[in-house]
Amino acid sequence: MQKKLAGRTGIIVATLVIFTYFIFFGSGLPKKGSVKQLLTNSIHLGLDLKGGTHLVLQVHVAEAVAAQTDSDVARLQTDLAKAGVTGAQVAKLDPTKVDIINVANVTSADTSKARGVLNGTSYSSTYDVASVPNGYTLTMKQQSRKEMESTVLQTSIETIRQRVDSLGVAEPVIQQYGLGDNQILIELPGISNADEVHNAIQSTARLEIHEVVGGPAATEAEALQTLGGSLPPDDMVVKGASSVTAAGNSDMFYVLKRVAIVSGTDFRGAQPVRDPNTGQSQTSFNLTSGAGERFYEFTSANVGKGIAVVLENRVRSVASIKSAIHDSGVIEGLSEDEAKNLSLMLRTGSLPASISYLDTLTVGPSLGAASITHGVYAAVAGMLAVMFFMLLYYRGAGINADLALVLNLVILLGFMGLTGSTLTLPGIAGVILTIGMGVDSNVLIFERIREELHLGRTPSAAVQNGFAHAWITIIDTHVTTIVSAAILFLFGTGPVRGFAVTLTFGLLANIFTAVFVSRTIFDAILNRKQRGEALSI
Amino acid sequence: MELFRDINIDWLGKKWYLLAFSLVFSVAGIFSMLFWHKIPYGVDFKGGTQVHVSFDRTPSEDRIRSAFDAAGIKDAKIQAVRGDQAARPEVLISLPEKSDATGFDARAAVLSALQSNYHDGGFKVESSQTIGPTAGEQLRHQALFATLYSLLGMLVYLWFRFELIYGVAAVVAVFHDTLITIGAFSLTNQEITLTVVAAILTLVGYSMNDTIVVFDRIRENLASSRRETLSTVVNRSLNQTLSRTILTSGLTFLTVLSLYLFGGEVLHGFSFALVVGILIGTYSSIAVAAPMLVAYQDWRIAKGKAASLPGGKRA
Numbered sequence: 066m067q068k069k070l071a072g073r074t075g076i077i078v079a080t081l082v083i084f085t086y087f088i089f090f091g092s093g094l095p096k097k098g099s100v101k102q103l104l105t106n107s108i109h110l111g112l113d114l115k116g117g118t119h120l121v122l123q124v125h126v127a128e129a130v131a132a133q134t135d136s137d138v139a140r141l142q143t144d145l146a147k148a149g150v151t152g153a154q155v156a157k158l159d160p161t162k163v164d165i166i167n168v169a170n171v172t173s174a175d176t177s178k179a180r181g182v183l184n185g186t187s188y189s190s191t192y193d194v195a196s197v198p199n200g201y202t203l204t205m206k207q208q209s210r211k212e213m214e215s216t217v218l219q220t221s222i223e224t225i226r227q228r229v230d231s232l233g234v235a236e237p238v239i240q241q242y243g244l245g246d247n248q249i250l251i252e253l254p255g256i257s258n259a260d261e262v263h264n265a266i267q268s269t270a271r272l273e274i275h276e277v278v279g280g281p282a283a284t285e286a287e288a289l290q291t292l293g294g295s296l297p298p299d300d301m302v303v304k305g306a307s308s309v310t311a312a313g314n315s316d317m318f319y320v321l322k323r324v325a326i327v328s329g330t331d332f333r334g335a336q337p338v339r340d341p342n343t344g345q346s347q348t349s350f351n352l353t354s355g356a357g358e359r360f361y362e363f364t365s366a367n368v369g370k371g372i373a374v375v376l377e378n379r380v381r382s383v384a385s386i387k388s389a390i391h392d393s394g395v396i397e398g399l400s401e402d403e404a405k406n407l408s409l410m411l412r413t414g415s416l417p418a419s420i421s422y423l424d425t426l427t428v429g430p431s432l433g434a435a436s437i438t439h440g441v442y443a444a445v446a447g448m449l450a451v452m453f454f455m456l457l458y459y460r461g462a463g464i465n466a467d468l469a470l471v472l473n474l475v476i477l478l479g480f481m482g483l484t485g486s487t488l489t490l491p492g493i494a495g496v497i498l499t500i501g502m503g504v505d506s507n508v509l510i511f512e513r514i515r516e517e518l519h520l521g522r523t524p525s526a527a528v529q530n531g532f533a534h535a536w537i538t539i540i541d542t543h544v545t546t547i548v549s550a551a552i553l554f555l556f557g558t559g560p561v562r563g564f565a566v567t568l569t570f571g572l573l574a575n576i577f578t579a580v581f582v583s584r585t586i587f588d589a590i591l592n593r594k595q596r597g598e599a600l601s602i
Numbered sequence: 603m604e605l606f607r608d609i610n611i612d613w614l615g616k617k618w619y620l621l622a623f624s625l626v627f628s629v630a631g632i633f634s635m636l637f638w639h640k641i642p643y644g645v646d647f648k649g650g651t652q653v654h655v656s657f658d659r660t661p662s663e664d665r666i667r668s669a670f671d672a673a674g675i676k677d678a679k680i681q682a683v684r685g686d687q688a689a690r691p692e693v694l695i696s697l698p699e700k701s702d703a704t705g706f707d708a709r710a711a712v713l714s715a716l717q718s719n720y721h722d723g724g725f726k727v728e729s730s731q732t733i734g735p736t737a738g739e740q741l742r743h744q745a746l747f748a749t750l751y752s753l754l755g756m757l758v759y760l761w762f763r764f765e766l767i768y769g770v771a772a773v774v775a776v777f778h779d780t781l782i783t784i785g786a787f788s789l790t791n792q793e794i795t796l797t798v799v800a801a802i803l804t805l806v807g808y809s810m811n812d813t814i815v816v817f818d819r820i821r822e823n824l825a826s827s828r829r830e831t832l833s834t835v836v837n838r839s840l841n842q843t844l845s846r847t848i849l850t851s852g853l854t855f856l857t858v859l860s861l862y863l864f865g866g867e868v869l870h871g872f873s874f875a876l877v878v879g880i881l882i883g884t885y886s887s888i889a890v891a892a893p894m895l896v897a898y899q900d901w902r903i904a905k906g907k908a909a910s911l912p913g914g915k916r917a
Contacts, residue, residue, distance in 0.1 A: 113868070121737060197851065260710075423737040424646075425709075425730070432654070432728040432868075439866030447857030447863055458603045490868055491797050494861060498876075500807065501857030505850040509815065512846045515604070538818045541763060542811035548755045549807030553800055556748035561800045569802065 070592065080577075082480025091482045110254075111489030111563055114437050116430035117254040117269045118262050121423040124221050124247045126214040129418040131163035133213065134205065138166055138299065139324045141188070141203075148182045150175040153200075156252035156298035158591035164205035166192070171200050184240060217417045218247050224416050228265045229253065246422065257429045266420075273328040276363075277371035279320030279381060281305070288318040305373070305380025319380050321373055326363050329417060331356030337404040340397070348396045357392025365389035377419055412539055440493035447476075448500050455504060455526050459511055461601025465586045466507040469578040473503045476574035477567065491564035499571030502546070507580035510535040514550070524600040526586045536580065543572050606845035613840045613888060614833045614896055620889035624778060627882075631785015632817045644795030644871075649699035649735040651708035654683075654728040655716070656690040665722055668691060672857050673715030683867055692728065692867070699735050709734055745799045752806045753777060764817060771894035772813045775886040778911030781811045783879045792871055801875035808854070812847045813891045817844045820895070832899045836892050844888075851884040 090096060091107035100108070112119050134157060142155045145168075154169045170178050183194045183201060192203040218241060226239045234253045242250035256262055278300055282288035285302055287294065296302065301323045304316045324415050335350040352360055364372075364386050374382045382397050452470065456463035477499060481488065514531030522530065547569055554565035590600070613620075613673055635641050645652045660741035663680050670678045679696040680881050709730045716725060753773050787794050819839040829837060858880060862873035 123734075123736075159813070162747075292661055307827075351857075398793065421734070422732065424732040425732045427709075427727075427731075428729040429727065431726075436866055436868055439864055442863045443864040443866075443869075447860035450856045450860060451853050454856065458605075458849075460603075491800055491872065494872055497861050498804065498854070499858050501854035502811075504853050505811065508849045508853065509846055512849070517840070533820075538815055541814045541818065544759060545756055545810040546804075546807035548759065549752045549803050550756065552748050553803045556744045557800060561796055563722045564797075564800055564804075 070585065073581070077198045077472070077585060078180055078583055081475060082424045084476045087479035087482040088475065089482070091485060107485070108236050108478065109485060110433075110437075111485045111487045111492065112252055112254055112426075112430055112433075113490045114433045114493075115254050115431040116257045116428050116486065117252065118256050118428075119253075119424070119426040120251040120262070120266070121242060121425075122225075122249040122251065122266075122420045123423050124416075124420050125220055125418050126217045126247045127163050127418075130210060130213060130215040132325070132417075134163060134166055135299075135324045137191075138186075141166065141168070141182070144182050144185075145179060147562055148178045150179045150182070153179065158298070164210055166203040167200065168203070169200040187303065201240060213246060218249070219416050221420070222249055225249065225251065225266065232256065232261065232265050237476075242464075249420075252288060255430075257279050257427050262427075269288070271379075272332075273320040273322075273325035273375045275303075275325050275373050275375055276367070277319060277321055277373050281317035281319055281383075283317065292320060295318070303373070303378065303380050305383075317380075319373060319383070321375070321380075323373075324374065327352060327356045327360055331359075335408040337401075337408045338395070345397065346401045348404045348408050350396065350408075352392040352394075354392070360394075361391045362388055373555075436490050437493075440490060440497075444493065444497045444500070447497050451500060451504055454505070459602055462511055462587075463592070465583055465590075466504055466511070468586065469507060469582045470500065470503055472582055473571065473574050473578040474500065476578065477571045479573065481567070485565055486566055488567075489563035491561060492567045494568030495571065498568060501577070503571065503575045503579065505542070506535070506539045506575055507583060509538055510579070510583065514600075514602055516598070518602070524594070524598075525591050527600070528591065530583075530586055532580065539576065540582065543576060547572055604845075606848065608840045609844055611675075611841060611844075612837060614649050614837055614893055616895045617889075624886070624890060626784075627782050628778065628785065631782055631788060634788040639791040641784065641788055642791050642793050644793035644798070645696065645731055646733050647738050647745070647794065649733045649738040651697040651699075651712070651730070651732040653694060653697075653709055653712045653730040654765060655694045655695060655712075656692045656726050656728050657722075658690070658724040659722065660691045661720075661722060661725075663693070664718070666695075666720060667709070669719035670695075670715050672719040673711070675711060675715055678712070687717070696894060699733075699738070710915055730777045741796065745796075748803060749780065749797070749806065752803055756806065756810055760814075760817075764821065767895060768817050769900050771891045771898070772810060772817070775813055775891035775892060776806050776809050778886050778890050779805060779879055779883045781877055782882050786878045787871075787875070789885045792874060795871055797869070797872045802879065805876065805883060807881035809886065810881065812851060812887035814891055815846055816840060816843050816887055817852075820892070833896045836896055840888055840892055847884060847887060850891075851880055855880050893898070 087107070089100075089103045089107060093107075096103065096106070104584070117430060122236070138155050138157060142153075145153045145155065150171060151174070153171050155167065156167055156169075157163070158167045159165060168179070168183075183189065183203070188194070188203065191209040192205055195202045195204070222239055222241065226237075229237050229239060229251070232253075233362075235258055236254060238250065238252035240250055242248040251266075253262060279291040280288040292300070299322060302321050303319050303321050305319055331352050332350055336346055338347050338349050339345065340347055351357075368386050368388060371383055371385050373380045374384075384397065448470070452463075453466045455466045455470075459466065474496070477496065480486075486492075510531050513535045516528045517527035517530045518524070550565045550568045550572075554562055554569075558567060594600075663682060665676075666680050666773045669679070670676075675697070677698055681696070683692050683694045695712055697712070709727075709732065712730075713727060753776060756776065757769040757773045760772050783802060783805065784794070787798070814841060820836055821843055823835045823839050823842075824832075855877070856871055858876040861869060862877050865873050
């Protein structure tokens with residue numbers, strides 16, 4: 066008995082030492098530093114405590130799909146013409162169905178030629194081709210569409226990561242979020258200046274250069290008038306300021322070719338510069354070699370026509386082509402900040418689709434600090450109240466429960482340090498709740514022991530029976546609480562997950578402290594007592 | 603010290619009073635949810651913008667309101683809140699959901715309205731949150747399903763550990779607690795946020811504890827005394843475990859109360875849910891769960907079936 070007791074005491078002391086170490090040093094080697102430094106090194110503070118920004122973005126992947134089908138429309142039109150199919154019209158007739166291309170006006174004589182083009186791998190690998198009277202319908206394959214959407218999402222995440230890195234944020238979280246909803250979660254600890262974040266993310270917007278077909282005009286109808294009143298299927302109407310440099314202009318309408326000449330990923334490098342004559346801010350850019358050839362081909366064939374720089378579906382500047390441009394150019398009409406942002410954006414590549422904010426949360430550092438103070442006050446007050454009550458109500462056994470409670474807290478915090486968990490404000494609440502629930506197990510055991518004593522059992526038999534009976538109940542109560550915490554973890558995000566994790570760790574540690582540790586202390590006390598001496602409970 | 607010794611209360615004899623008590627609170631809550639304050643969803647569930655602003659000096663709400671009116675923002679809700687920093691009074695400004703557009707717009711609108719039209723003293727944005735309508739709706743679904751799955755999980759576990767009727771009785775009791783807690787939020791018109799849902803889910807697990815303590819004792823007593831009626835056994839079990847039920851809940855209540863009093867504004871809703879929920883949860887394990895076992899037995903006898911004691915499997 067004596068020997069067994071020594072072994073168990075050894076386990077408890079070792080646990081205490083090891084977990085105290087984890088609280089201060091996590092899983093690493095001992096370091097020097099103040100207590101506060103060590104604590105925040107091993108237990109990370111969540112955004113809500115440290116201050117920072119939490120964002121959920123929606124990536125509009127359908128836009129990227131639409132851009133792909135738009136360029137396929139243009140390609141198919143050329144390919145059909147090359148194959149000798151005359152008079153065929155390729156277009157997307159239903160603007161709400163971005164993944165369907167319609168081919169019409171194919172005469173029966175040309176059917177086999179058209180079939181030949183459509184059966185080529187460049188189309189049949191991405192599209193399901195169906196015959197309709199005098200034409201075909203091409204629907205993008207589910208598989209291709211899925212792959213494309215996931216590429217778009219991954220590219221967006223990479224691009225945003227590069228932007229955020231340029232802000233110099235320590236430990237940013239940028240990851241896919243939700244179940245297949247094309248959402249991105251961004252967490253930026255320490256950044257509570259919303260405008261700074263806004264600029265960085267906003268500047269990841271979509272940039273393209275389009276051919277201008279009509280406009281500018283004051284209304285959409287007027288813009289269309291120049292084209293004979295209706296919008297051709299390969300064109301689109303885009304709004305923009307009439308002059309970007311002048312402030313307070315009302316919106317003007319432009320008609321642009323739907324297919325961009327060059328877009329986001331075609332840009333290779335960019336610098337903010339000043340026009341040597343006017344002193345205006347500009348962004349000079351270089352194109353990748355493939356895009357450069359395309360751009361040269363287009364500009365040499367279209368000297369005198371207009372091109373528009375479209376940023377996030379808005380015309381930012383319009384220029385006329387003075388001569389063939391090979392692989393570099395200048396975007397005019399920007400403010401100094403805009404020129405700088407645009408250059409940064411072009412250097413790292415723009416987003417393949419536009420984004421919108423689903424959820425934004427910023428917490429200032431002083432609010433976070435106040436939350437910590439309040440959380441610690443509440444924890445200390447709650448803990449003192451509980452410990453005091455246990456001493457008052459159970460006397461000697463109260464000391465036992467209080468020791469178990471302290472060890473429970475040490476293990477919980479040590480576990481958090483070891484796993485590098487993030488402590489959130491609800492997480493602090495979880496710690497406080499663990500204190501309250503932690504003594505519940507002790508109460509169950511002590512009440513049972515008292516009951517056994519009233520029945521006239523000896524102290525050691527009462528302790529034996531008390532633990533044996535309460536054990537079953539303790540397991541049942543812990544399992545139900547952990548089940549609900551697990552579901553909370555599965556459904557929750559950020560701070561709520563932190564709460565679920567703390568609660569579960571706390572309850573698991575509690576099984577050890579309230580049962581194993583308390584039992585050892587009781588046995589140690591009983592060992593010293595003379596036969597028949599009463600137990601203080 | 604010992605507070606509850608040799609207690610002998612006829613709980614089941616008072617079941618009609620207890621039932622009436624539960625009914626009054628449930629029905630009041632349901633009425634408020636349907637006809638009065640509805641379910642006061644927080645910004646995370648209904649979408650919209652909330653900006654926490656702290657001021658150098660206590661601001662007049664009217665002055666803030668006129669600042670917003672001047673900026674053309676008519677639908678802003680302005681509300682002084684118990685601040686986290688004693689020296690800086692705080693105001694919560696809420697804008698209803700407008701569109702799915704960039705989330706910083708609303709925040710910027712609030713900021714510029716104050717900057718250009720409010721001149722009574724300095725202010726600072728402490729935190730801001732914008733939720734789009736789709737995100738809010740997703741979250742509502744998730745919260746509902748999480749609560750239902752949680753209840754289902756309890757039912758299955760108790761079925762496995764005891765018997766089906768024990769599981770049903772316990773889940774009905776916990777559902778009753780959840781309903782009254784949400785009702786309390788509706789009656790007092792406090793917003794239900796994501797952290798409140800976290801508190802409610804915790805309650806689902808925790809309220810179960812008292813019920814299990816009672817059920818464990820009923821099962822133990824049924825095994826040893828087969829001659830007594832079920833209601834005698836249930837009454838005795840309730841009385842025997844009364845000290846446990848009250849002490850465990852009381853101690854957890856102490857910590858939750860300190861969280862409510864000292865935990866600060868951000869955790870206010872969270873701790874309010876726990877304060878209400880723990881009180882109701884303790885009550886319901888005595889007044890709802892255990893009487894349901896007896897009611898089920900009576901119903902079986904009335905239908906002429908064998909009065910199989912739901913005592914059952916040994917652990």
